[in-house]
Amino acid sequence: MTQARDEILGTIRKSLAAGEPRTPRRLQELKSRIQDSAPQVQPYLDDDLLTRFCQKHVVVHGTYERIHKDGIEAAVVRHLAGLGLDAQWHLGSGPLLDATRWSDQVFVYRKSADKDTKVALTEAFAAVAETGTLVMCSGPAAPTSQNYLPDNHVIIVDSGRIVRHMEDVWAMLRTTGAAARAVNLITGPSKTGDIEQTIQYGAHGPRRLHVLIVEEAQT
Amino acid sequence: MSASAASQQVIFRERTRQALDDVSLQRALAKARGGFVDHRRDAVDALPEFDAIRDAARDIKDHVLSNLDGYLELYEQKVIENGGQVHWARDAAEACRIVAGICKDAGARTVTKGKSMVSEEMHLNPVLEAAGMTVIETDLGEYIVQLAGETPSHIIAPAVHKTREQITDLFHQHHSPLGYTDRVTHREALVNEARSVLRERFVTADVGITGANFLVAETGANVIVTNEGNGDLTSCLPRVHIVTAGIEKVIPSLDDLSVLLRVLARSATGQEFSAYTSLYSGPRRDDDMEGPEAYHVVLLDNGRSRLLGGQYQPMLRCIRCGACLNHCPVYGAIGGHAYGWVYSGPMGSVLTPLLNGFDQALDLPNACTLNGRCKEVCPVRIPLSDLLLKHRLEQHDRRLTSVSGRFLLSAWAWLVRRPRLYQGIMALPLWFMHRLGRRRGVLSRLPLAGGWTDSRDFPAPARRSFLRQWHTRKARS
Numbered sequence: 033m034t035q036a037r038d039e040i041l042g043t044i045r046k047s048l049a050a051g052e053p054r055t056p057r058r059l060q061e062l063k064s065r066i067q068d069s070a071p072q073v074q075p076y077l078d079d080d081l082l083t084r085f086c087q088k089h090v091v092v093h094g095t096y097e098r099i100h101k102d103g104i105e106a107a108v109v110r111h112l113a114g115l116g117l118d119a120q121w122h123l124g125s126g127p128l129l130d131a132t133r134w135s136d137q138v139f140v141y142r143k144s145a146d147k148d149t150k151v152a153l154t155e156a157f158a159a160v161a162e163t164g165t166l167v168m169c170s171g172p173a174a175p176t177s178q179n180y181l182p183d184n185h186v187i188i189v190d191s192g193r194i195v196r197h198m199e200d201v202w203a204m205l206r207t208t209g210a211a212a213r214a215v216n217l218i219t220g221p222s223k224t225g226d227i228e229q230t231i232q233y234g235a236h237g238p239r240r241l242h243v244l245i246v247e248e249a250q251t
Numbered sequence: 252m253s254a255s256a257a258s259q260q261v262i263f264r265e266r267t268r269q270a271l272d273d274v275s276l277q278r279a280l281a282k283a284r285g286g287f288v289d290h291r292r293d294a295v296d297a298l299p300e301f302d303a304i305r306d307a308a309r310d311i312k313d314h315v316l317s318n319l320d321g322y323l324e325l326y327e328q329k330v331i332e333n334g335g336q337v338h339w340a341r342d343a344a345e346a347c348r349i350v351a352g353i354c355k356d357a358g359a360r361t362v363t364k365g366k367s368m369v370s371e372e373m374h375l376n377p378v379l380e381a382a383g384m385t386v387i388e389t390d391l392g393e394y395i396v397q398l399a400g401e402t403p404s405h406i407i408a409p410a411v412h413k414t415r416e417q418i419t420d421l422f423h424q425h426h427s428p429l430g431y432t433d434r435v436t437h438r439e440a441l442v443n444e445a446r447s448v449l450r451e452r453f454v455t456a457d458v459g460i461t462g463a464n465f466l467v468a469e470t471g472a473n474v475i476v477t478n479e480g481n482g483d484l485t486s487c488l489p490r491v492h493i494v495t496a497g498i499e500k501v502i503p504s505l506d507d508l509s510v511l512l513r514v515l516a517r518s519a520t521g522q523e524f525s526a527y528t529s530l531y532s533g534p535r536r537d538d539d540m541e542g543p544e545a546y547h548v549v550l551l552d553n554g555r556s557r558l559l560g561g562q563y564q565p566m567l568r569c570i571r572c573g574a575c576l577n578h579c580p581v582y583g584a585i586g587g588h589a590y591g592w593v594y595s596g597p598m599g600s601v602l603t604p605l606l607n608g609f610d611q612a613l614d615l616p617n618a619c620t621l622n623g624r625c626k627e628v629c630p631v632r633i634p635l636s637d638l639l640l641k642h643r644l645e646q647h648d649r650r651l652t653s654v655s656g657r658f659l660l661s662a663w664a665w666l667v668r669r670p671r672l673y674q675g676i677m678a679l680p681l682w683f684m685h686r687l688g689r690r691r692g693v694l695s696r697l698p699l700a701g702g703w704t705d706s707r708d709f710p711a712p713a714r715r716s717f718l719r720q721w722h723t724r725k726a727r728s
Contacts, residue, residue: 036339036340036341036345037339039341040339040341040498040550040552040556041320041323041324043552043556043557044319044320044323044498044556044559045320047556047557047558047559047560047561048317048319048320048559048560049560058318058321059321059324059325062318062321062322062325062468062503063325065503065504066325066468066469066503066504069469069503069504069505069506069507070506071506071509072307072506072507072509072510073300073303073304073307073510074300074509075298075299075300075513076299076300088523092524092526143540144540144541146454147450147451147453147454163523163524164524165524165528170539170542171539172536172538172539172540173540175487175539175540175541175542176483176486176487176541176542177484177487177488177541179483180480180483180484180487181484197509198509198512199505199506199509202505202506202509205505211536212536213333213531213532213533213534213535213536213539213542214486214487214529214530214531214542215472215529215530216483216527216528216529216530217524217527217528217529218526218527219524219525219526219527219528220526221526222478222479222480222526222527223478223479223526224391224392224442224478224479225408225478225520226390226391226392226395226408226409226410226479227391227395227410227415227418227438227441227442228279228282228283228414228415228438229282229283229286229287229408229411230438232438232439232442234442234443234446235391235442235445235446235478235479235480235481236389236391236446236449236450236453236479236480236481236484237479237480237483237484237526237527238480
């Protein structure tokens with residue numbers, strides 16, 4: 033195995049006429065380029081990030097509601113009732129969800145989703161105005177399966193965590209030092225164009241994606 | 252020309268003929284043709300910065316390729332730090348052995364796969380099946396193609412060549428034994444049936460194999476871009492996650508990733524962003540309640556390292572978006588299978604001879620009109636049509652073209668370097684053709700050019716050549 037590795041790296045060096053193996057100094061230069069990495073050319077966006085996020089999210093077939101942090105449970109129940117579903121769901125984790133006290137009117141399951149899971153309620157690490165994208169990080173109480181197996185996905189996001197560009201998310205991830213195995217960028221419900229190049233929703237992931245934007249979560 | 256090269260050429264021509272005569276295929280291709288092109292144009296028009304981002308994307312890829320050994324080492328370090336393992340494979344056979352070995356060690360019986368062109372390149376599925384495993388493609392298009400016993404005919408739309416009727420038949424045939432006895436014909440019902448069948452597979456699979464759109468050296472993550480979510484279910488549910496990727500997939504940082512993602516989806520499907528873009532690094536963390544216990548990356552060379560530093564290096568920038576296929580009139584006429592290998596369209600015509608050997612794909616660089624649309628739409632600015640010309644030149648120089656063809660080209664080259672002689676000799680056929688087509692202005696039959704005139708007229712030339720007329724007019728004035 034190391035033989036294959038050495039041979040491949042050797043051929044690369046030979047082809048690039050780099051001759052000798054990379055010197056530590058050269059590797060350090062590449063490392064520095066990574067460490068000093070900064071946003072490059074980005075699309076222009078105006079300052080109303082919340083409006084932009086909502087607009088982009090709707091374009092990709094998502095729905096949303098702007099709520100107050102005390103209204104989380106009510107908003108979820110209302111959304112599910114609209115779909116004819118009971119008030120029970122698989123629950124993810126995040127500052128807003130962890131701080132919520134659930135009433136005895138609802139059932140929450142703090143576990144991985146399975147193939148029959150109807151609803152998951154999870155919290156986004158951040159959201160991106162540029163593309164209407166929600167950023168989900170896996171964690172001990174935030175299993176990735178909740179983002180993909182349920183028919184209905186409800187994502188809660190703190191409006192203060194809607195950032196301008198994707199690169200702003202990378203900066204946040206770097207400073208929190210988050211060591212999540214999975215970072216899932218989600219933009220709308222699951223879809224496929226594989227049958228006659230016509231879009232159908234609900235291919236393998238959620239059929240519906242509903243976002244609850246919690247405003248003034250900090251106050 | 253070697254015997255195998257000659258037979259390969261016959262096969263390409265035969266396949267092309269079959270493709271053109273295949274009514275279902277032509278219907279499917281006609282349906283697909285406009286959509287991709289229009290959607291891409293709309294997405295590009297909506298982003299004023301698109302060209303600047305394309306330049307940045309090209310520069311990132313060039314920088315990586317010029318330092319590929321270094322970035323691969325940095326990437327490998329990070330994967331190991333995350334608790335994953337990196338395997339290196341010189342060729343497809345070695346990569347298959349590695350993947351099969353991991354699956355066997357894991358006691359795997361069922362393997363789910365997300366879309367991976369590299370695993371197609373490896374011909375992985377038959378190897379795993381021979382080892383007694385059940386392999387299930389989970390991308391809907393790949394799944395359809397697998398049921399049909401075929402290979403993908405497009406990078407991002409593997410089943411673009413299948414009509415709804417054909418898919419209905421396939422599902423009915425393969426899903427009936429599973430209890431889905433109703434024959435469903437609507438798109439929505441077809442998607443639902445596949446969703447339901449594959450769900451069972453996702454949750455019972457022992458190993459999940461995905462590709463990688465990018466490998467990020469900064470974090471050691473593999474990035475997959477999908478719309479269905481199948482790649483994510485393949486990555487997060489089984490006990491073992493294996494990533495198969497070409498060595499050229501590594502990029503430096505997350506900021507570089509943003510640049511490339513901005514051009515990828517727009518070029519591929521005309522979306523601003525795919526539904527799912529995911530970064531996976533290493534196996535489950537100690538306190539995670541789910542996720543794979545083991546995470547492996549298999550890095551495949553298969554001839555790529557030899558291309559560095561040479562005239563074909565730009566081909567390694569390719570991010571497999573499929574835009575060149577969508578904009579190619581040849582691809583649009585014959586579909587992907589006629590190309591004979593995993594990669595089709597302009598990028599396939601450049602890459603296949605480079606990876607499989609020049610004499611293995613002689614016809615591909617010649618099956619091109621040189622209209623240059625592929626080069627125009629490429630998100631990382633690969634000069635595809637120029638590279639195809641280089642291929643043609645190389646075929647000539649290596650004497651891989653036919654003797655008569657080379658003789659004619661040499662004779663032509665000799666003649667055109669003698670302008671007076673050329674003018675004199677060309678005057679006669681010119682006069683003759685002008686006489687022939689005098690009445691209608693076109694020629695419907697032409698000796699030695701039946702291939703052209705069988706299906707269309709040839710415009711009759713003027714009586715005297717342009718140069719002659721030019722000289723006469725100049726003399727008059």
